[in-house]
Amino acid sequence: MIKVKKVEIIANCMDARTVVKEMDQIGIDGYSMIRGVSGRGKHGKTREEGYTDTMASCYIMAACPEAEAEALIVAVKPLLKRFGGVILVSDAQVVDFE
Numbered sequence: 001m002i003k004v005k006k007v008e009i010i011a012n013c014m015d016a017r018t019v020v021k022e023m024d025q026i027g028i029d030g031y032s033m034i035r036g037v038s039g040r041g042k043h044g045k046t047r048e049e050g051y052t053d054t055m056a057s058c059y060i061m062a063a064c065p066e067a068e069a070e071a072l073i074v075a076v077k078p079l080l081k082r083f084g085g086v087i088l089v090s091d092a093q094v095v096d097f098e
Contacts, residue, residue, distance in 0.1 A: 005069035006092035009060040009076065010037060011085035016058040022075040023062060031062040057085075063094050 009019055013035055023031060037059045062072070069089055080087065 001093040002096055004063040004092050004094050005066050006088075006090045007062050007064065007069050007072055008088040008090075009080070009085065010039070010057055011060070011076075011080055012083055013056045013058040015079055015083055015085065016060060018079055019060055019076050023072060026068050026071045026075065028062050028064045028068050028072065030064075031060055033061075034059040063092055 009016075011019055016033065016035075020031065020033075023029075035056060035058050037057045039057070064072075073087055073089070076087065079085075
């Protein structure tokens with residue numbers, strides 16, 4: 001197994017495009033995204049029913065080395081601070097299938 005940082009981001013789906021662009025520039029080439037997540041946070045409740053990308057939230061998860069995780073946080077923190085969202089970072093291990 002390979003030690004990595006698991007980065008989980010919940011952001012407005014419109015902002016998710018910017019998050020993915022930042023991931024590409026940093027060199028994080030793998031991620032998963034779930035559109036239309038719902039929940040409640042500092043900015044109140046969000047739900048996916050009947051909303052377009054301008055109102056819906058997305059969940060983005062990536063597993064990467066610590067340096068890349070730190071670079072991603074620096075890149076997207078101002079965006080999420082301005083428009084709402086959350087970043088969770090935890091230690092994880094990825095199973096190496098080779």
